[in-house]
Amino acid sequence: MVTSLYRRFRPQTFGEMVRQEHVVKVLKNQIEQNAVGHAYLFCGPRGTGKTTVARIFARAVNCEHPQDGSPCGKCAACRALSEGSLDILEIDAASNNGVNEMRDLREKVQYPPVSGKYKVYIVDEVHMLTDSAFNALLKTLEEPPAHAIFILATTEPHKIPATILSRCMRLDFKLIPEEDLEAHLKRILDGMGKPYEEEAVSAIARAGAGSDRDMLSIAEMCIAYEDKLTYKGVSEVLGAADFSETLSLAEALIKGDMPAALEGTERILSAGKSVGVLLKDLMTQLNRLAIAKTCRTAEKLLSLPKEQFAALKKAADGADGRALLRASEVLAKAETDMRFVSSPRVCLETAILRISLPEDDLSTDALVVRLNALEQQLKEGVVTAAPAAPVAPAPAPNPVPKRALVEEPAPFDDMPFPDEEPVFEEAYFADEPAPKRPRPAPEPKKAAPRVSAEPQAAPPAGAKAETPQVSKEPTAAPPAGAEVAFGKFVRTLRKTSRNGVLFTMCADLAPVFEGNTLVLYTESGTIFRSLSRDEHRAVMKDVFEKVGITDFDVRLKGAEAPKKQNIADELKRDFPDYPIEIK
Numbered sequence: 001m002v003t004s005l006y007r008r009f010r011p012q013t014f015g016e017m018v019r020q021e022h023v024v025k026v027l028k029n030q031i032e033q034n035a036v037g038h039a040y041l042f043c044g045p046r047g048t049g050k051t052t053v054a055r056i057f058a059r060a061v062n063c064e065h066p067q068d069g070s071p072c073g074k075c076a077a078c079r080a081l082s083e084g085s086l087d088i089l090e091i092d093a094a095s096n097n098g099v100n101e102m103r104d105l106r107e108k109v110q111y112p113p114v115s116g117k118y119k120v121y122i123v124d125e126v127h128m129l130t131d132s133a134f135n136a137l138l139k140t141l142e143e144p145p146a147h148a149i150f151i152l153a154t155t156e157p158h159k160i161p162a163t164i165l166s167r168c169m170r171l172d173f174k175l176i177p178e179e180d181l182e183a184h185l186k187r188i189l190d191g192m193g194k195p196y197e198e199e200a201v202s203a204i205a206r207a208g209a210g211s212d213r214d215m216l217s218i219a220e221m222c223i224a225y226e227d228k229l230t231y232k233g234v235s236e237v238l239g240a241a242d243f244s245e246t247l248s249l250a251e252a253l254i255k256g257d258m259p260a261a262l263e264g265t266e267r268i269l270s271a272g273k274s275v276g277v278l279l280k281d282l283m284t285q286l287n288r289l290a291i292a293k294t295c296r297t298a299e300k301l302l303s304l305p306k307e308q309f310a311a312l313k314k315a316a317d318g319a320d321g322r323a324l325l326r327a328s329e330v331l332a333k334a335e336t337d338m339r340f341v342s343s344p345r346v347c348l349e350t351a352i353l354r355i356s357l358p359e360d361d362l363s364t365d366a367l368v369v370r371l372n373a374l375e376q377q378l379k380e381g382v383v384t385a386a387p388a389a390p391v392a393p394a395p396a397p398n399p400v401p402k403r404a405l406v407e408e409p410a411p412f413d414d415m416p417f418p419d420e421e422p423v424f425e426e427a428y429f430a431d432e433p434a435p436k437r438p439r440p441a442p443e444p445k446k447a448a449p450r451v452s453a454e455p456q457a458a459p460p461a462g463a464k465a466e467t468p469q470v471s472k473e474p475t476a477a478p479p480a481g482a483e484v485a486f487g488k489f490v491r492t493l494r495k496t497s498r499n500g501v502l503f504t505m506c507a508d509l510a511p512v513f514e515g516n517t518l519v520l521y522t523e524s525g526t527i528f529r530s531l532s533r534d535e536h537r538a539v540m541k542d543v544f545e546k547v548g549i550t551d552f553d554v555r556l557k558g559a560e561a562p563k564k565q566n567i568a569d570e571l572k573r574d575f576p577d578y579p580i581e582i583k
């Protein structure tokens with residue numbers, strides 16, 4: 001019979017424990033000072049090491065020569081206790097409600113230990129005991145013999161009667177961070193000589209969700225599944241979770257739901273998936289969506305599990321084909337760019353921002369995406385077109401704006417986010433004030449089509465003045481202090497926070513001192529709203545305090561402040577010839 005990984009690699013000393021050092025330290029000190037208690041309550045989520053610590057402790061208190069608080073494993077007591085001793089008794093309260101066990105325990109606890117100094121009772125899932133069993137246990141705890149130690153373990157401490165709680169020393173076990181799970185799994189795999197991909201290990205650690213036992217049982221399935229642990233194999237074993245996560249990210253992208261897209265990205269990346277793999281996964285999903293949308297034999301072609309195909313088909317039917325294509329193109333470009341930048345993550349996030357912000361992008365595709373979204377809103381009755389009458393008398397020579405824009409080459413290079421990381425890095429990571437904002441100002445080109453479309457009234461520049469570019473405002477030449485202070489902030493943020501999305505959004509801010517307040521301007525309503533959220537504010541506040549700035553504010557620049565009106569407004573601005581009305 002094969003023993004499970006968890007049992008095979010169960011720590012035998014405190015030193016081998018994965019985390020829980022706060023608990024281990026207390027217990028080791030007590031052993032070294034010969035001051036162990038009679039009753040302990042180990043609380044904490046499943047698989048965090050409660051029983052393991054209890055067993056090590058039980059042997060350590062009996063060991064003749066404990067090593068650094070842990071059992072030596074060699075002395076007579078250690079050897080006797082390692083092979084099913086009568087002095088360490090484990091009771092699983094979950095499998096029997098415990099009345100008889102507890103009565104039995106009350107009698108037997110009076111007999112002295114067979115081989116060591118202490119008899120140790122480990123009661124697992126103690127919250128499952130019935131009231132009468134608790135009462136029986138309480139009587140024992142009230143007058144424990146000198147040689148008895150009780151370790152009660154539970155995942156639900158709130159179910160333990162106060163009378164029991166008050167007699168125990170309570171120690172709380174915590175969920176194990178992914179890095180530690182990962183390191184533990186790597187040690188085990190290395191020990192077994194099992195080859196693995198880093199990403200596969202990350203994915204398994206993530207699926208363990210803080211529990212060493214859960215992680216190891218997943219690892220076991222994966223090990224049985226393939227000779228070398230690969231990300232692909234692990235994904236297959238883990239099944240749908242990964243698929244649906246990347247699918248909802250792809251959906252958020254093509255719907256232009258930037259907060260959802262950024263959050264999804266953050267979640268997936270912080271769970272350990274590498275930028276390159278996420279990019280590939282996303283492109284795969286977009287490609288599948290395109291096939292599901294356009295191809296009659298899609299189901300056969302894609303050969304996905306039934307539920308996955310159903311979810312995919314549903315998403316594809318609701319997706320705008322142009323948006324799909326545009327997202328794929330932007331990601332494909334990001335994949336190329338990624339080879340030349342020092343931070344692939346920023347590159348991916350820039351691409352994601354770009355895809356979800358078609359309103360900042362005047363390429364043909366982006367405009368068509370916006371038109372389609374408007375059509376959808378018209379269908380749903382969110383906005384209404386004005387009666388057809390005003391359209392008819394419109395002067396014929398006016399070129400249709402759409403046509404004019406179609407002739408413009410799709411200017412991906414004109415998009416408002418810096419393409420290359422290094423530009424940004426230099427600007428913010430040098431200790432000197434940045435020479436100028438890295439943000440390109442594609443203004444003349446942007447305005448160009450409108451000039452021809454609209455020979456009269458509003459001067460083309462006038463239209464732009466309502467959505468001022470950062471570079472036009474006084475911020476264009478801010479006091480050096482603001483750039484330097486902000487540069488420090490950005491560097492510290494990058495060092496201290498794993499939140500890459502926040503970092504990317506901050507990269508878009510223009511800093512300026514107004515009195516003592518460092519005001520950060522953004523032109524994007526979406527970024528503004530996202531940065532106004534409490535969790536982002538809190539991180540920014542912390543980091544600003546670290547660099548000595550106590551007062552800061554994020555503000556929305558330009559006319560789009562109350563941006564609630566939806567995309568109809570923006571389309572009105574860009575297509576002044578079409579009568580569009582908000583209901």
Ligand SMILES: [Zn+2]
Nearest residue numbers: 063072075078
């Ligand atoms: Zn020993």
